Amino acid sequence: MIKPFAAFALLLILMIFIMGSHYVLFPTDKATNIMRQMTKLTHMAPLSLSVAYDESVYNSTYPEMQGLGRMDFIYEH
Amino acid sequence: MNTNAFWHFLSLQLFKERSKHLSIIGISVMILFLLSSVLFISSSLRFTLEETLKVQPDFVVNRIQGGTAVSTPEIWGDELLDIYGVSKVTPRVYGRYFFEAKGSSFLIVGVDFLEEQSHENLQILIDSTDIKDFFNGNQMLVGEGVKAYLDAHFYKDSYNFLTPKGVFKKVNIFKVFPSQTNLIANDMMVMPIDLARKILGYTDDEVSDITFSVPNPDEWNMMTDKVSALHYDLHVVNKNDVQKSYENLYNYKGGLFLILFLVVLATFTLILYQRYSMVYSTERRHIGLLRALGWSINDVLKLKFMETLVVVFISYILGVFIAYVYVFIAGAPLLKEVFLGGQNLHNTLSFVPVLDFSVLTSIFLLYALPFIAAVLIPVWRVSVTDPKEAML
DSSP states (O other): OOHHHHHHHHHHHHHHHHHHHHHHHSOHHHHHHHHHHHHHHHTOOOOOOOGGGOGGGBOSSSTTSBOOOSTHHHHHO | OOHHHHHHHHHHHHHHTHHHHHHHHHHHHHHHHHHHHHHHHHHHHHHHHHHHHHTSOSEEEEEEETTEEEOEETTHHHHHHTSTTOEEEEEEEEEEEEETTTTEEEEEEEEOTTSHHHHHHHHHHHOOSOGGGGGSSSEEEEOHHHHHHHHHTTOSSEEEEEOTTSOEEEEEEEEEOOGGGHHHHTTEEEEEHHHHHHHHTOOTTEESEEEEEOSOGGGHHHHHHHHHTTOTTEEEEEHHHHHHHHHHHHHHHHHHHHHHHHHHHHHHHHHHHHHHTOTTOHHHHHHHHHHHTTOOHHHHHHHHHHHHHHHHHHHHHHHHHHHHIIIIISOOTTHHHHHHOSSSSOOOOOOOOOOOHHHHHHHHHHHHHHHHHHHHHHHHHHHTSOHHHHTO
């Protein structure tokens, strides 16, 4: 194997190592625990989405009316 | 052929024709980076939401009038408590408050801080020694997005809410939630439940909805029927419905990108196939030369297979690495707007790293197999022809 190629292979291995170290060392437990505490406090986990992406707010069939929500669950039972 | 000599020749060959390979690697890295980024964001969001779902109440009931959710009588909570198997009945008061000047909105959430559990959660979240001050006067906790927005509009320490009765209510900003909660708390204002009632226009015996838990999941369907039978205008949603809606939301967005990826990949494969099967290409002459020097068809195929495999691995590792850095270290600027939206408050969240190995393997196979096939089939067709003819 020629030198420049070997050096490039080492660089790729280094990239995998960096990715692996970040993945292992990231405080996942701490981050999820804080989210859980927040959910326990408010009893809800509403995503901080922009309202433009929350389609349930709009009634696409009758735009002047409010969204119908999920009435299907009532009628289903 | 000697293995060392083969690898030496292969690396020399790759290095010599680096400009040709670099263009292919460049396009591949771009495709793989985009797809991996989308899947990383999608799996990270799904993981975080699933974690929060574990501690969410199992059921939510509210009142429906004319197809729209209206305020729910708090007394329904007592009726729910009478049902055998129901526990942790909690009324919720929340609603959106529009900052009329710019059309942006905040989510006001009322919390009953007299509950011991809420008190403990609050202490963990804000890590403050002067928590007693929170209960003196009108105070609220806000998300980072709300704080940044209010600061930009000169509300540094407090905000004057206009209640539906036309009265101004001044509420002080006590603390800001940690940035790790930005996925759900970026646009949130948490305040005592009575204060939230006044700002949102609820009376003392009204709430937005009521939550409860049923510890035995086998009873969930039965409980939905039982609770629905309490009132005709009662609407029940259980945790599974919420989970499904989250999954649909992100599967749809991730799936859309996957379709785009497949379209781009098909085009890329066709271009590669055409390039390698061109009649007077240098590739053809090169293969003919190797055959004339005594290389067997197997040796030629092995060389081209390994050459392609190296290109595939380099592209894959580079694409995934850049996507990882972009999403989990840089916070996926621009692309996160596709998932979270950028119309309301600016959100600077950091994604929890989640590597779904089945997804990574699927990406690799989806990318590598057509790529290798597109190169090897034309190479095999040239290899089996007479070397003299191939070098023409």
